[in-house]
Amino acid sequence: MGRLDGKAALVTGASRGIGRAIAVELAREGAKVAVNYQSSDAKAQAVVDEISKLGGTAILAKANLADRESARAMVKNVAEELGGLDILVNNAGITRDRSLRKMTDEQWEEVIGTNLNGYFYTTSAAIPIMTEGNFGRIVNISSMNGQIGAFGQANYSASKGGIIAFTKTAALELAPTGITVNTVSPGFTETDMFAEVPEKVQESIKKRIPMGRFGQPAEIAKAVSFLITDGDYITGQQINVNGGAYM
Numbered sequence: 717m718g719r720l721d722g723k724a725a726l727v728t729g730a731s732r733g734i735g736r737a738i739a740v741e742l743a744r745e746g747a748k749v750a751v752n753y754q755s756s757d758a759k760a761q762a763v764v765d766e767i768s769k770l771g772g773t774a775i776l777a778k779a780n781l782a783d784r785e786s787a788r789a790m791v792k793n794v795a796e797e798l799g800g801l802d803i804l805v806n807n808a809g810i811t812r813d814r815s816l817r818k819m820t821d822e823q824w825e826e827v828i829g830t831n832l833n834g835y836f837y838t839t840s841a842a843i844p845i846m847t848e849g850n851f852g853r854i855v856n857i858s859s860m861n862g863q864i865g866a867f868g869q870a871n872y873s874a875s876k877g878g879i880i881a882f883t884k885t886a887a888l889e890l891a892p893t894g895i896t897v898n899t900v901s902p903g904f905t906e907t908d909m910f911a912e913v914p915e916k917v918q919e920s921i922k923k924r925i926p927m928g929r930f931g932q933p934a935e936i937a938k939a940v941s942f943l944i945t946d947g948d949y950i951t952g953q954q955i956n957v958n959g960g961a962y963m
């Protein structure tokens with residue numbers, strides 16, 4: 717018996733990287749999982765297949781989260797297909813790095829649109845469904861760089877700092893309804909997103925991590941899963957999973 721048997725979960729940005737690891741981890745605990753993504757059809761299908769092989773249930777949930785109608789319609793469809801929605805993990809995120817002096821409006825808006833607006837669209841669509849069931853677990857993926865800032869990431873760090881503040885207000889407002897809302901902030905984690913960082917920069921970053929290595933997606937997924945399976949009295953909190961890179 718899994719600890720999430722019978723629960724329905726939506727993980728955004730689950731075709732790759734951290735989202736993929738979260739989707740698989742929740743499925744291992746018994747949850748039925750909707751795998752959201754934007755364009756990687758084959759990769760998302762591979763996640764669904766992996767979960768099916770584990771004996772779990774998973775469905776595809778393609779939608780561009782920066783588009784409010786498609787994000788909200790996706791949440792509604794997922795709840796219909798899975799017979800409710802108990803767990804929402806807002807994870808999808810993008811970077812469009814450039815120094816603040818050179819950053820274009822498009823680069824700013826694209827990152828805020830996906831990383832911050834997208835979290836609002838899915839969460840606001842999930843709240844009435846979760847409230848009806850008197851239960852909900854929402855975990856928002858932020859970032860270490862949302863707390864300390866990062867060169868070339870004014871857009872990204874603003875979106876990630878915003879997620880932490882958003883989480884606290886959502887937790888406050890939803891506490892009486894049985895819905896908890898928390899943030900997990902990864903440090904540097906080995907995914908496609910981090911692969912975009914030049915190797916030389918990666919090496920200098922590694923030297924600044926007390927544990928001396930980058931994180932793995934599965935290590936972020938464990939923290940998310942803990943909040944969902946064992947975090948009944950935890951809400952409005954922010955958990956860093958970063959090898960000690962920011963304390």
Ligand SMILES: NC(=O)c1ccc[n+]([C@@H]2O[C@H](COP(=O)([O-])OP(=O)(O)OC[C@H]3O[C@@H](n4cnc5c(N)ncnc54)[C@H](OP(=O)(O)O)[C@@H]3O)[C@@H](O)[C@H]2O)c1
Pocket residue numbers: 728729730731732733734735752753754755756757759779780781782807808809810830857858859860861901902903904905906907908909910
């Ligand atoms: N990797 C790190 O070092 C690190 C550190 C701190 C925080 N984080 C955060 O962790 C989360 C996951 O990062 P990652 O490294 O796993 O990223 P990743 O490997 O680049 O994967 C990004 C995922 O988000 C999806 N996505 C992007 N834009 C979307 C949109 N508009 N609508 C729907 N889905 C969209 C992608 O779908 P497609 O495959 O279809 O494009 C993909 O599934 C992000 O929020 C990121 O900011 C990562």
